[in-house]
Amino acid sequence: MPDADSMPVLDLAAPSIDITRQLCDIESVSGNEASIADAIVASLAGLDHLEVTRDGDAIVARTRLGRDKRVVIAGHIDTVPVNHNLPTRFETIDGIDYLWGRGTVDMKAGVAVQLKLAVELVDPAVDITWIWYDHEEVSAELNGLGRLAEHRPDLLAGDFAILGEPTNSTVEGGCNGNLRVELRTFGTRAHSARAWVGHNAIHDAASILAVLAAYEPREVEVEGLVYREGLNAVGISGGVAGNIIPDECMVHVNYRFAPSRSGAEAVDHLRGLFPGIDLTVVDLAEGARPGLDAPLAKDFLAAVGGTATPKYGWTDVARFSAIGIPAVNYGPGDPLKAHADDERVALEQITECERGLRAWLTA
Amino acid sequence: MPDADSMPVLDLAAPSIDITRQLCDIESVSGNEASIADAIVASLAGLDHLEVTRDGDAIVARTRLGRDKRVVIAGHIDTVPVNHNLPTRFETIDGIDYLWGRGTVDMKAGVAVQLKLAVELVDPAVDITWIWYDHEEVSAELNGLGRLAEHRPDLLAGDFAILGEPTNSTVEGGCNGNLRVELRTFGTRAHSARAWVGHNAIHDAASILAVLAAYEPREVEVEGLVYREGLNAVGISGGVAGNIIPDECMVHVNYRFAPSRSGAEAVDHLRGLFPGIDLTVVDLAEGARPGLDAPLAKDFLAAVGGTATPKYGWTDVARFSAIGIPAVNYGPGDPLKAHADDERVALEQITECERGLRAWLTA
Numbered sequence: 222m223p224d225a226d227s228m229p230v231l232d233l234a235a236p237s238i239d240i241t242r243q244l245c246d247i248e249s250v251s252g253n254e255a256s257i258a259d260a261i262v263a264s265l266a267g268l269d270h271l272e273v274t275r276d277g278d279a280i281v282a283r284t285r286l287g288r289d290k291r292v293v294i295a296g297h298i299d300t301v302p303v304n305h306n307l308p309t310r311f312e313t314i315d316g317i318d319y320l321w322g323r324g325t326v327d328m329k330a331g332v333a334v335q336l337k338l339a340v341e342l343v344d345p346a347v348d349i350t351w352i353w354y355d356h357e358e359v360s361a362e363l364n365g366l367g368r369l370a371e372h373r374p375d376l377l378a379g380d381f382a383i384l385g386e387p388t389n390s391t392v393e394g395g396c397n398g399n400l401r402v403e404l405r406t407f408g409t410r411a412h413s414a415r416a417w418v419g420h421n422a423i424h425d426a427a428s429i430l431a432v433l434a435a436y437e438p439r440e441v442e443v444e445g446l447v448y449r450e451g452l453n454a455v456g457i458s459g460g461v462a463g464n465i466i467p468d469e470c471m472v473h474v475n476y477r478f479a480p481s482r483s484g485a486e487a488v489d490h491l492r493g494l495f496p497g498i499d500l501t502v503v504d505l506a507e508g509a510r511p512g513l514d515a516p517l518a519k520d521f522l523a524a525v526g527g528t529a530t531p532k533y534g535w536t537d538v539a540r541f542s543a544i545g546i547p548a549v550n551y552g553p554g555d556p557l558k559a560h561a562d563d564e565r566v567a568l569e570q571i572t573e574c575e576r577g578l579r580a581w582l583t584a
Numbered sequence: 585m586p587d588a589d590s591m592p593v594l595d596l597a598a599p600s601i602d603i604t605r606q607l608c609d610i611e612s613v614s615g616n617e618a619s620i621a622d623a624i625v626a627s628l629a630g631l632d633h634l635e636v637t638r639d640g641d642a643i644v645a646r647t648r649l650g651r652d653k654r655v656v657i658a659g660h661i662d663t664v665p666v667n668h669n670l671p672t673r674f675e676t677i678d679g680i681d682y683l684w685g686r687g688t689v690d691m692k693a694g695v696a697v698q699l700k701l702a703v704e705l706v707d708p709a710v711d712i713t714w715i716w717y718d719h720e721e722v723s724a725e726l727n728g729l730g731r732l733a734e735h736r737p738d739l740l741a742g743d744f745a746i747l748g749e750p751t752n753s754t755v756e757g758g759c760n761g762n763l764r765v766e767l768r769t770f771g772t773r774a775h776s777a778r779a780w781v782g783h784n785a786i787h788d789a790a791s792i793l794a795v796l797a798a799y800e801p802r803e804v805e806v807e808g809l810v811y812r813e814g815l816n817a818v819g820i821s822g823g824v825a826g827n828i829i830p831d832e833c834m835v836h837v838n839y840r841f842a843p844s845r846s847g848a849e850a851v852d853h854l855r856g857l858f859p860g861i862d863l864t865v866v867d868l869a870e871g872a873r874p875g876l877d878a879p880l881a882k883d884f885l886a887a888v889g890g891t892a893t894p895k896y897g898w899t900d901v902a903r904f905s906a907i908g909i910p911a912v913n914y915g916p917g918d919p920l921k922a923h924a925d926d927e928r929v930a931l932e933q934i935t936e937c938e939r940g941l942r943a944w945l946t947a
Binding site for chain 2: 397399401412413414415416417418421423424425426427428430431433434438449451453454455456457458459460461462463464465466467470472473475477503504533534535557
């Protein structure tokens with residue numbers, strides 16, 4: 222049992238801005254989520270309207286009101302490594318008030334809003350499954366949401382899901398898929414003083430780079446949202462020694478593809494772009510369609526206001542999409558500040574997100 | 585003093601083929617030349633017609649007959665690492681007799697012929713400076729011939745030089761120069777989910793590879809010999825992580841240039857091919873003109889017979905060329921077998937080289 226004196230305590234009656242600060246000041250880099258998970262569980266103790274389940278450092282808190290619909294609202298509690306950006310501080314820049322520090326954007330402000338509403342909303346319009354989970358910022362096989370889906374798929378059941386990833390408190394639907402492949406060219410080694418005896422594999426990679434440099438990424442409309450794709454070399458390597466004609470060159474390519482395309486179709490697209498080139502898939506994550514045609518989603522969008530936009534980065538909404546639950550991203554913070562050393566969230570966005578979620582869940 | 589029982593002994597009265605085998609079976613990978621140098625010094629002891637000087641593991645043996653002309657004949661005694669190819673063995677392939685094993689081609693057959701003639705020719709037509717030296721197969725600053733040129737430049741003096749590097753026992757004049765540069769492109773990092781925020785440095789390298797792939801190397805006639813150039817990527821690297829737009833890409837380029845071009849002109853040529861690209865010279869060795877217009881060279885070519893051809897690879901003839909001594913390559917062995925695991929010299933070439941050198945030195 223943790224030492225009561227050293228265990229951090231959360232005050233969920235405080236404003237969500239203050240809860241954000243409390244959460245951020247509990248360092249929880251991936252793999253070190255035990256303290257913050259302990260604090261969350263402790264802060265939910267004694268609430269009759271929630272059934273709390275813990276799996277590792279993931280926590281599920283569910284209402285059981287017998288409503289027609291159930292909504293899953295989730296957020297991860299880990300962060301990328303701290304880089305001299307804790308503890309948090311308040312800043313004002315160009316007249317805008319911010320909370321600065323690791324986790325403020327990605328994504329403890331979102332978690333703070335969720336925790337505040339989990340305590341407050343004893344009689345929401347829909348049943349709610351709140352999920353706070355670990356290991357989102359590291360390799361996919363460690364992901365706490367993925368682990369929950371395997372251990373307790375029943376806990377993920379729902380009609381609609383909202384992931385609190387930073388979206389500037391607007392609704393971002395679905396996400397692009399993510400494919401990484403290694404393209405290889407092969408030649409014949411020779412001494413570079415007699416290059417004509419060999420065949421230069423790096424020179425053969427010229428055609429690959431030419432295709433990448435000339436490629437015009439698509440903009441694809443999916444259920445009313447326009448997804449912007451991207452095709453990029455993210456690595457290249459080749460060479461044996463300064464006097465050897467190289468017999469192999471590898472170009473590591475990352476394709477972010479709109480959710481109108483399946484992973485298999487994305488692979489086929491790359492095979493078509495690089496005919497005859499050796500291609501190995503090293504990572505493939507399906508995209509997620511925005512799901513904004515679901516009735517609950519339409520209500521949600523109407524309640525929080527604004528216009529939905531596409532999510533470009535891959536997020537865990539794809540895990541919900543994969544099990545048939547429409548899901549969107551909705552959380553405070555500018556995604557361009559996620560992982561940045563000067564990570565900071567505009568305080569107004571925290572309040573805005575709290576207002577939007579409350580309006581919908583109590584409508 | 586070495587243990588007399590363990591010190592290898594050379595029998596320089598044996599045929600040059602047998603001397604080759606004796607030399608090869610004394611392992612002398614660069615840095616481990618002491619035993620073979622000891623054996624060479626011991627085998628020359630008591631020869632009145634030679635003045636022997638040792639510098640490290642380099643040995644200089646000079647006649648002092650007061651001839652009009654002095655010829656320098658040199659060979660290195662080290663090899664690249666052994667790879668299960670010692671001790672040597674005799675092989676017959678398609679009716680041709682070979683000595684197989686590390687050093688047979690590069691270049692102990694040449695050294696064997698030189699040692700045999702050094703002992704035999706007590707009254708040659710020209711004064712001769714025989715040089716056998718260490719550390720040719722490793723970085724240039726360790727080179728034994730370079731060290732001698734610095735410690736005892738007087739010992740390198742001469743009117744013409746012959747280096748016993750493998751040339752299939754034909755005369756190969758001069759050598760190509762050797763330039764290595766690093767070309768770099770620079771971009772702006774960004775998350776690959778929002779590639780348009782950044783700038784991809786690897787894509788910018790497309791233009792470099794396109795130039796290299798399309799480049800048609802020159803064939804340049806210098807003093808009657810046609811040198812074949814080569815321009816090749818010998819390495820490429822770039823990339824930060826699988827989800828990051830890379831901000832730097834480096835292409836390592838090797839230019840082998842005809843001796844009609846100076847090193848500075850070679851650098852200018854590359855700057856012209858890659859305008860605006862960041863270029864760093866990492867290695868530059870001047871070429872050597874063939875020197876076949878020197879009277880001694882003409883006599884030599886007439887004596888050994890055959891047609892002179894250019895040497896493509898860089899050799900230590902350039903060190904003689906740099907100090908104003910015309911120099912050619914002439915030695916047994918197919919240069920394409922140098923450093924190969926199946927390194928082997930045709931026995932006939934050893935005898936042919938011995939015959940050619942003897943004919944000229946006694947004419």
